[in-house]
Amino acid sequence: MDGPFDSILIGDSIYIVGHKHPDVDSIVSAFAYQIYRHSKGDFNYKAIRCDETNDLTKWLFKKFNTEIPPLITNISNQQVVLVDHTDPQQRADGWESADIIEVLDHHKLNLETSIPPKITIRPYGSTSTLIAQKFLETSTNIKMELAGLMLGAILDDTLALRSPITTETDKVCAGKLSSISGLNDVSSFARELFSEKDKWKKMKAEDIIDSDTKSYLINGVSVQISQVETMDNQLLANSKGEKIHEILELQNNKDKKDLRIVMLTDLIRNDCILYAVGEKKELIEKIFNVKPSNEMYFILPGVLSRKRQVEAPLIQYLSK
Ligand SMILES: [Mn+2]
Numbered sequence: 402m403d404g405p406f407d408s409i410l411i412g413d414s415i416y417i418v419g420h421k422h423p424d425v426d427s428i429v430s431a432f433a434y435q436i437y438r439h440s441k442g443d444f445n446y447k448a449i450r451c452d453e454t455n456d457l458t459k460w461l462f463k464k465f466n467t468e469i470p471p472l473i474t475n476i477s478n479q480q481v482v483l484v485d486h487t488d489p490q491q492r493a494d495g496w497e498s499a500d501i502i503e504v505l506d507h508h509k510l511n512l513e514t515s516i517p518p519k520i521t522i523r524p525y526g527s528t529s530t531l532i533a534q535k536f537l538e539t540s541t542n543i544k545m546e547l548a549g550l551m552l553g554a555i556l557d558d559t560l561a562l563r564s565p566i567t568t569e570t571d572k573v574c575a576g577k578l579s580s581i582s583g584l585n586d587v588s589s590f591a592r593e594l595f596s597e598k599d600k601w602k603k604m605k606a607e608d609i610i611d612s613d614t615k616s617y618l619i620n621g622v623s624v625q626i627s628q629v630e631t632m633d634n635q636l637l638a639n640s641k642g643e644k645i646h647e648i649l650e651l652q653n654n655k656d657k658k659d660l661r662i663v664m665l666t667d668l669i670r671n672d673c674i675l676y677a678v679g680e681k682k683e684l685i686e687k688i689f690n691v692k693p694s695n696e697m698y699f700i701l702p703g704v705l706s707r708k709r710q711v712e713a714p715l716i717q718y719l720s721k
Pocket residue numbers: 426427485507526527528558
């Protein structure tokens with residue numbers, strides 16, 4: 402723990418933090434960047450998380466015998482590095498009084514600051530790719546465990562390098578990380594990872610919705626998009642769809658959003674079953690030019706990426 406002497410010796414802590422409702426990439430990229438800064442002698446950089454981790458993150462850190470960064474929910478008055486997000490809706494509590502000194506991300510920038518921060522944004526499939534690239538470019542040593550964690554985050558964010566957001570850099574980094582980590586068979590590691598993800602059968606509908614959810618404010622329209630990746634979205638829709646839709650309506654009565662979406666993306670069929678509630682739910686028909694498949698959901702063929710294929714068209718449409 403940081404005592405008074407630590408801060409004299411190494412300076413005040415700078416928190417590295419990902420978004421609320423963190424996915425694997427948000428936790429791994431914070432952790433990896435801490436290691437990177439420490440390797441440069443910057444020991445005051447400290448990876449934290451601002452929210453509970455999902456089960457896949459727990460599984461991955463356990464697999465690589467690594468402690469998950471500690472939970473610190475409020476970042477007020479701290480110096481912070483934001484990883485994997487900049488959107489105010491996704492930031493840790495207390496950000497209004499924090500100094501954002503650096504950003505490492507692969508999403509659209511949404512940031513106003515009082516001081517000029519150092520910004521590194523690349524259109525890669527994951528923030529972990531960007532950080533792995535920093536290690537590789539500077540020939541900084543990557544331990545086996547860290548390589549496995551970063552590879553897991555890249556595979557998770559890019560749907561095993563198949564999502565349309567995947568770049569050549571993601572593939573190159575994934576290849577190098579796989580040889581460093583000793584996980585030479587990337588596809589079997591990806592299968593293990595995604596079967597670990599596919600544990601929806603045992604989960605309650607509200608946990609399914611909450612496990613990976615992001616909020617946006619797009620030209621005054623409040624949107625929340627949850628995403629669930631599965632090997633069989635029809636099976637999931639048949640068993641939990643009604644409940645998911647019901648909970649979605651309930652959540653929207655309590656905490657109103659103009660549009661609240663759940664995407665069940667199917668990694669085998671390459672499509673998405675999409676539930677939408679809220680006053681602006683008719684946007685889905687307009688933007689995607691689809692009719693609902695039944696009274697609850699739409700089927701969108703080829704849609705795998707929340708960012709590229711749902712968020713971006715929404716932004717484009719609402720900015721007209
Ligand atoms: Mn990410």
